[in-house]
Amino acid sequence: MSHLHYEVADGIAHITFQNPPVNGLGHSLRLALVNALDEAEENPEVKAVVMTGSERAFSGGADITEFGTPRSGWQPTLRTVIEIMEAFPKPIIAAIDGVCLGGGLELALGAHYRVAASRARIGLPEVKLGLLPGGGGTQRLPRLVGLERGLSMIVTGEHYTATRLADTPLLDRVVDTPVVEAAAAFAKEIVAQGAPLKRVRDIKIEELDAQAFLQVSRRNLAASSKHFPAPKLCLEAVAACVELPFDEGLKRERELFNTLMTSPESLALRHIFAAERAATKVPGVTRETPRREIRQVGVIGAGTMGGGIAMNFLNVGIPVTILEAKQEALDRGLATIRRNYENTMKKGRLTQNQVEERMALLTPTMSYDDLAQADLIIEAVFEDIGVKEAVFTTLDAIAKPGAILASNTSTLDLNIIAGFTKRPQDVIGLHFFSPANVMKLLEIVRGDQTSPEVLATSLDLAKTIAKKPVVSGVCDGFIGNRMLASYRAAADELLLHGASPAEIDRALENFGFAMGPYRVGDLAGLDIGWAIRKRRQAENPDLDLSCVADRICEAGRFGQKTGAGWYDYSAGNRKPKEDPIVTKMIDDFRAEKGITPRKFTAREIVERCVFALANEGARILEEGIALRASDIDIVYLNGYGFPAHHGGPMHYAQQVGLFNVVRSIKRYARLSDSAAAFWQPAPLLVKHLDSGEPLK
Structure with a gap:
């Protein structure tokens, strides 16, 4: 049978999914599963069925490549498979290890019993694709874990470990031993006992104040999911499990699922899902491409960017040596890193021991010699080609052979930077975004001579430090x-x-941007862009590149860090306030250019x-430049x-x-x-x- 392995041992039919990497429930696997169940039903020697996947995945859910294609509706659909399982005359036990997500969990909910490894991760993440569970998950999960927890799992898409769900009827046993063996032993017990087959659909929901809870949840979701319809429709599907008979609830779930499937928001989120996976596929880089081991990292610069970059590696247990030219700057950088960790600790996301463990991995220095054994060195110094030249000339002299030399430059020509060394094949751009310990993007800039080995190592490293990498070619500003x-x-x-900064920001924020361009400028610091504009003006002396932003910076208004930029900011308050001084600067500049403003x-x-x-x-x-x-x-x-x-x-x-x-x-x-x-x-x-x- 394709996509699964079937065998009978000691009266138990073992059905093992074999559709790597995550046992996606595409049509071929669904068909093979039904055929296997038919064979088990017809075999009088089979007393029970144990259904499982691999240590990595029971099943990661539906095959997303089938969404919107005829194959998604080919019989047997996931719903048909689940109905066959529920009506099966012999006990079916789902043996869950690894991930059990989306349609994988819905499939497991169709089994009569469930045995899970304690480490297994369980959830219904469809909301993250702008969808809701379409295989009965909104009707079955709340019946097993309760209305409040079930709704939370569905509208957030959060994963739970099996251990966290051990107190619910969702799991009959949670084990630390090999799960298939435990499930087979459990199957023999229930066969010997003549235990009845348990169908989730038969469970009655008896929740006190269910309607009041749903109403409060509706109000909360309306405020928190302004641009996304999926969480709100997830709630309505879950409400159906309270308000309607089971089959009517399934019908309501399907109607809402179909509404979301064609929504622009779901199309966008599914596009993102596929795009993030495609971004790691780079011509010239394969599984066979050698990688370099990164056991020690050097960071040059202990400012906001350098400190944030260092934290990414400390967070995953990679030691970092951080270099600054002056002791005062070094002390300030270390204090900022510690303060960031302690703020995280205050929010309950780190313990004091974890803070100290991470800080213990950080070694401060003012000597380049202390970077000599680093496997990767990242510079995060001022965005000036002369400064970069001094850094990379020094690194070329002290770094060990095979060390990766990376620039965090956001605009400068990486090929010129690589040319400051005698090892351009080892030079790459690793452009982190501020704050570097928070922002997920890592723009990986491949120079003309960057080796596939260095590129492959950088892509793998991005995954290690939980970044989303995108490879860029070399141009001014990259992508x-x-x-x-x-x-x-x-x-x-x-x-x-004629538009004001506030009007522009407000329009783009209503469109969905977290901040408009002028608020972003004030947050990032206007002096950085000013320096880039002055460089470009020097490179193009015949062009008039002047702009209002230059006037703002000439007045010493660099944004939040100076208390004034495009907006005014009160001490300790980041809320922007429109400033008549800026309005006059803009009006004066328009007048100089002979422009009559309009709406x-x-x-x-x-x-x-x-x-x-x-x-x-x-x-x-x-x-x-982009692939x-x-x-x-x-x-x-x-x-x-x-x-x-x-x-x-x-x-x-x-x-x-x-x-x-x-x-x-x-x-x-x-x-x-x-x-x-x-x-x-x-x-x-x-x-x-x-x-x-x-x-x-």
């Missing part, structure tokens, strides 16, 4: 900051022609900024706060329609000569508009 420049240019054009709608603000992102993204894709359109989405979702329910700028552009994007860009280009220079549709957008093929 993220190059697109950010276009986004900011579109915002600044709006600002110049902009929120829709036009969003359209200009987001289409500018997509347009620049298409250029990046065409130049080969695929979905990589660009991952960068913007995880590094720049693009709203997940829109799926990223490239996905959003395709959902809006490339025809509409290109038409709008051409319309903006007709407004002025300066607009025409900026608003030129990327050739790749026009090409795909004409062909009708999606961006890939």
Whole structure:
């Protein structure tokens, strides 16, 4: 039988799923399972069935590649399989190890009994794909774990260990011994006892104040899931298990599932799910590509970025030596790292011992010689090519052979940086995003001579430190900051022609961004962008690159750290307040440029900024800086706060329609000569508009 192994031993039919990597419940496995059950039913020697997967996975759930395809509805569907299991005349015991998620858990709920390894992870994470459990999970799980816990598991998608669920009827036994052996022994016991077959559908829910609880939950979800319909419809499906007979509840679940399956939010979240997995597939890197062992890391710079980078490695038990030029800066950096850990401890996410264990892995130094044995050295120094040259020339002299030399540069040419060494094959860009210990994105910049071995090691390391990696080629700003420049240019054009910083921020935040561009600028620090603009002006002396932001910085307003930037900030309060001084600066700059301000709608603000992102993204894709359109989405979702329910700028552009994007860009280009220079549709957008093929 394909995708599973079937054998009978001592009166027990053992059905073992064999559909790696996570025993996804695609059509082939579902069909094979029903055939195996039919064989077990017809065999008089079989007294019970033990169904299991592997140590890694009982089943990770549905095969997501079948979503939206005819195969997802081919019989037997998951619901049909579960109905066959419930009606099976002999005991079926699910032996659960590894992950048991989504459709995998729903399948296990169709068994008569469940035995789980204590380490097994159990949950219904469909909400994270903008869906709800569609195989009866919303009707069965609350019957076993209670309404409150069941609803929480379904609307959050949280995983529970089997140990945490051992006090519920969900699991008949939780064991530390090999789970298949324990399940077989349990099967023999219930056969010997003549125990009745337990069907979850027959359990009656008797919850006091269930309706009051559901009403409170509705109010809470309405506030917390503003842009996402799935949590709210998950609740309505769970409510059906209280309010309706079981079969009617299943029908309601299916109706709500179908509603979500075609929603733009679910399409966006499923796109993200696939995109994150695709981003790790890089030409020239295979499983066979050698990796280097990273046992010791060096970080140059103990400021906000360097300290955050160091924490990523300390968190996973990798020792870090952190270097600064002055003792005062070193002490300040160490104090910040400790304070960050202690704040986490106050929130209950770390113990005092864990704080001390992590700090003990950190070695401060002011000598480059102490980095000589590091396997990976990451510089996080000032964004100036002269400073980078001094660092990498020194590293080339002291680092051991085979050490990976990484730059955290956000805009500079990595090939030039690699050229400061005699080992350019060992140089790579590891662009962390601030705060580096929190932000998930890691932009991995591959230089012209970066070796596949160094790239493969960096990709694996990203997974180790729980980052989402995206590989970029070399250009000014790479993927993220190059697109950010276009986004900011579109915002600044709006600002110049009449919109206020607050109007622009508010429109983009209502669209779903965590912060608008001017609030982000104040948070990150305006002096960084100022330094980059001054470099670019020096490189292009014939161009006028002046902007309002220069006036803001010239006034010493660098954002939250100085208490004033685009907005004013009270001491100890990060809430932005509009400032008439900034309004006058903007008005004066407009007057100097001879611009008469006008009003902009929120829709036009969003359209200009987001289409500018997509347009620049298409250029990046065409130049080969990004490997695929979905990589660009991952960068913007995880590094720049693009709203997940829109799926990223490239996905959003395709959902809006490339025809509409290109038409709008051409319309903006007709407004002025300066607009025409900026608003030129990327050739790749026009090409795909004409062909009708999606961006890939």
